[in-house]
Amino acid sequence: MELQLALDLVNIPEAKQVVKEVEEHIDIVEIGTPVVINEGLRAVKEIKEAFPSLKVLADLKIMDAGAYEVMKASEAGADIITVLGATDDSTIKGAVEEAKKQGVQILIDMINVKDLEQRAKEVDALGVDYICVHTGYDLQAEGESPFEQLQTIKRVVKNAKTAVAGGIKLNTLPEVVQSQPDLVIVGGGITGQQDKKAVASEMQQLVKKKVLA
Numbered sequence: 001m002e003l004q005l006a007l008d009l010v011n012i013p014e015a016k017q018v019v020k021e022v023e024e025h026i027d028i029v030e031i032g033t034p035v036v037i038n039e040g041l042r043a044v045k046e047i048k049e050a051f052p053s054l055k056v057l058a059d060l061k062i063m064d065a066g067a068y069e070v071m072k073a074s075e076a077g078a079d080i081i082t083v084l085g086a087t088d089d090s091t092i093k094g095a096v097e098e099a100k101k102q103g104v105q106i107l108i109d110m111i112n113v114k115d116l117e118q119r120a121k122e123v124d125a126l127g128v129d130y131i132c133v134h135t136g137y138d139l140q141a142e143g144e145s146p147f148e149q150l151q152t153i154k155r156v157v158k159n160a161k162t163a164v165a166g167g168i169k170l171n172t173l174p175e176v177v178q179s180q181p182d183l184v185i186v187g188g189g190i191t192g193q194q195d196k197k198a199v200a201s202e203m204q205q206l207v208k209k210k211v212l213a
């Protein structure tokens, strides 16, 4: 199981500072959608250059022009790029084909997919690398969480790795880990804490611990 730090509400210098604090405790650093909107793919490039041993995920939430946008994110140094599960199959196929050419991976974000079980089976058949259940900020504010959805994809996804994101905190991580996703994505649960390094370290211990079935 891997731990991904999501950076959403920072500029590039702040992003570098946070990653520096926690780098030994995470596997992947995510350049979040708001950061890409504010700073462009330059943020991906600068973080990859500053932390070459970490994988960098570009959270582009691609909805169209799959191949082109994957190519641009790869050129900036992204290792993993997000595409929305709600989009059409042709965008996902284009993204997957280009990712293979570039030697990068595709994570499908299932945010706001209505029939999760059916769509997860469909995108799993398209050769994507990760399928991620995700409760976005706006639904988190209404008290929603992605934990039940994680169990759904764990049941139906046969090929891709599974991932989970949306409001995960140190106190809810044990419940998440119990479902054994391949990737746990945490933003505010680390970046909003006073001692980010200590929290990231505790989270790392939880995700690396073997779960007894």
Ligand SMILES: O=C([C@H](O)CO)[C@H](O)[C@H](O)COP(=O)(O)O
Binding pocket: 006, 007, 008, 030, 032, 033, 034, 059, 135, 136, 137, 165, 166, 167, 168, 185, 186, 187, 188, 189
């Ligand atoms: O993808 C995200 C969100 O849509 C804003 O871009 C976040 O990175 C993701 O939700 C993880 O962050 P937290 O919910 O703060 O853990």
